């Protein structure tokens with residue numbers, strides 16, 4: 199199986215509905231954006247809802263063999279139990295276009311946003327949330343099953359939980375609410391497991407996974423026992439606590455890596471502190487640390503299921519660091535494959551500049567620049583560099599003897 203890898207290694211880019219489509223006005227994020235005039239509204243976003251053919255044609259032109267996108271649940275099920283025929287037709291058009299372009303499709307069912315009717319019932323802390331999600335997954339599988347290669351149930355449940363129930367910056371804006379966080383975590387886990395079973399009952403050969411966010415944790419002082427314990431504890435909490443509970447209901451794992459952290463133990467509360475990296479950073483201030491990805495790939499190899507990098511990228515408005523970033527992270531991926539780790543694809547985040555949640559439109563993650571005034575697209579030089587790097591990577595993989 200692994201020997202065939204070099205022929206089938208998938209690569210491309212990812213997007214999510216609310217961040218690119220525009221006018222997703224029936225979900226919790228839209229409500230959050232309107233609730234305070236200081237917040238940026240996602241508004242038209244990148245108008246991908248209307249421009250998807252042009253955008254996907256650009257991805258194809260750049261050589262991408264796979265693409266990841268998400269469904270906007272609130273468009274498909276605007277009221278509980280009501281399935282919108284126009285929204286189904288729209289997503290069938292998008293997915294059919296990808297098939298016409300001969301690209302593999304990774305489809306995410308839930309990328310952070312939830313319909314307002316679901317929020318009103320309590321969101322992910324609602325007792326019937328997993329059943330409601332399962333029924334959405336059933337209809338999605340029935341409606342799009344013939345056009346999807348990989349299903350991702352939930353995007354970064356760990357980010358959703360920490361931002362929504364601990365930091366309190368994102369909807370549902372609950373700060374340090376441990377009980378609600380644990381409750382929502384259990385509901386997300388149940389929702390994943392139930393939708394995994396449901397999708398398989400409709401499409402027995404489906405590939406279904408989940409996509410956690412990964413952070414590389416390193417001790418601030420290499421030989422300090424406290425720092426090492428702090429790094430290990432953080433690694434377990436962020437990267438594994440939730441994945442451990444869903445891995446048996448996954449045909450693959452989608453790994454999403456952006457940066458690493460240095461942990462230092464302190465005698466007094468809060469006991470763990472972050473220490474700065476002396477490495478270059480992205481426009482988000484995130485340190486660029488490819489070895490953090492290596493560390494996590496080695497950890498995740500122990501789950502013994504195929505791995506795909508479903509997000510990796512950076513905000514870089516001047517496009518001065520993107521090529522090197524991609525090159526360095528793909529060097530890590532190549533090395534990991536040569537070590538025998540079963541990694542089958544890489545999707546850059548993101549195909550297009552987009553709405554970066556609470557940060558608005560400032561950060562520029564796209565391989566393709568979007569002028570939000572005219573909706574004009576401009577391919578960044580790094581997008582062509584990505585194509586060249588990928589050709590080298592695929593070539594190197596086919597020449598090397600993968601175990």
Ligand code: BGC
Pocket residue numbers: 214217353354357411454509547554
């Ligand atoms: C999310 C994306 C986000 C990206 C960059 C990931 O956490 O899945 O929605 O835009 O990181 O912050």
